Amino acid sequence: MLAFARTSKPLLGLIAALGMILGAALSATAAPARVVSLNVCTDQLAMLLAAPGQLISVSFLGQDARSSAMAEQAQAYPANHGLAEEVFLLQPDLVLAGTYTSRAAVSMLRRLGVEVVEFAPENGLNDVRVNLRAMGRVLGHPDRADALIAQFDADLAALTLPPKTRPRAALYGPNGYTTGAQTLAGEILTAAGFSNIATEAGLPAGGTLPLEQLVMLQPDLIITGTRYPGSSRAEALLDHPALRKLAAMPRVRATGGAWVCGTPHVLRAIDGLVALRHDMEAGQ
Structure with missing residues (x-):
């Protein structure tokens, strides 16, 4: 038995080494070679993590700076409009979608044998880490995801120092919709050192905030959404004289692509708000 034990240890070591090599090889071959993204947020996650040539198409919204923080980078990829027919012709071995991506397109692609994740x-900000890690897995680059998450955490910690004061802010959009603290935009606001008046209004996850109530709450800052060309009855409320008088125009800011998706680019939104808060504090 002792002799067997002496000879089995090297053998076990060899088997373990071969297993590691085989596992690495299988992992490498499992990485998808042709990836198509149908969603503005998966566009950005994939662009951050994909190997050169791995991502072959992004959504058309990914090339729009109003909705994407990586619109310029997205110009390097062919755009798709999320139609199952056009995506299938690209011969992807993996399609990335959001849970609100057209159900007809997702279902059709799956029926055609295309893998859709x-x-x-x-x-919230923690979901940035969750989705980066998930995207790293499906693209076969978990190490890249881990590195991005570590950098994100370090940069976030540097930005979120305890504020001297917490000015009261309102995230206010078309039809008077406000975004509460229990949302990605709400956590961006909190991380930048502001308090969210939606909490005072009893809307932790967001909801409709009548203009009259907004005026009575008297926020120090109103943050509106990016305006699109044309006119909309839903956006007409944002031009109401009461809203213009409530906060001086230099203190009314529009959100942009950095606010839309949970990627490390939310740090740009936080950084801009921190700088604005410092200006507000200096002016008091």
């Missing part, structure tokens, strides 16, 4: 919208 869906990502839920981010509802």
Whole structure:
């Protein structure tokens, strides 16, 4: 038995080494070679993590700076409009979608034998880490995801120092919709050192805030959404004289692509708000 034990240890070591090599080889071959993204948020996650040539198409919204923080980078990829027919002709071995991506397109692609992985919208800063890690797995680059998450955590910690004061802010959009603290935009606001008046209004996850109530709450800052060309009755409320008088125009800011998706680019939104808060504090 002792002799067997002496000879079995090297053999076991060899088997373990061969297993590691085989596992690495299988992992490498499992990485998808042709990836198509149908969602503005998966566009950005994939662009951050994909190997050169691995991502072959992004959504048309990914090339729009109003909705994407990586619109310029997205110009390097052919755009798709999320139609099953056009995506299938690209011969992808993996399609990335959001849980709100057209159900007809997702279902059709799956019936055609195309693998589709869906990502839920981010509802907070922790979901940035969750979806980066998930995207790293499906693309076969978990190490890249881990590195991005570590950098994100370090940069976030540097930005979120305890504020001297917490000015009261309102995230206010078309039809008077406000975004609460229990959302990605709400956590961006909190991380930048502001308090969210939606909490005072009893809307932790967001909801409709009548203009009259907004005026009575008297926020120090109103943050509105990016305006699109044309006119909309839903956006007409944002031009109401009461809203213009409530906060001086230099203190009314529009959100942009950095606010839309849970990627490390939310740090840009936080950084901009921190700088604004410092200006507000200096002016008091």
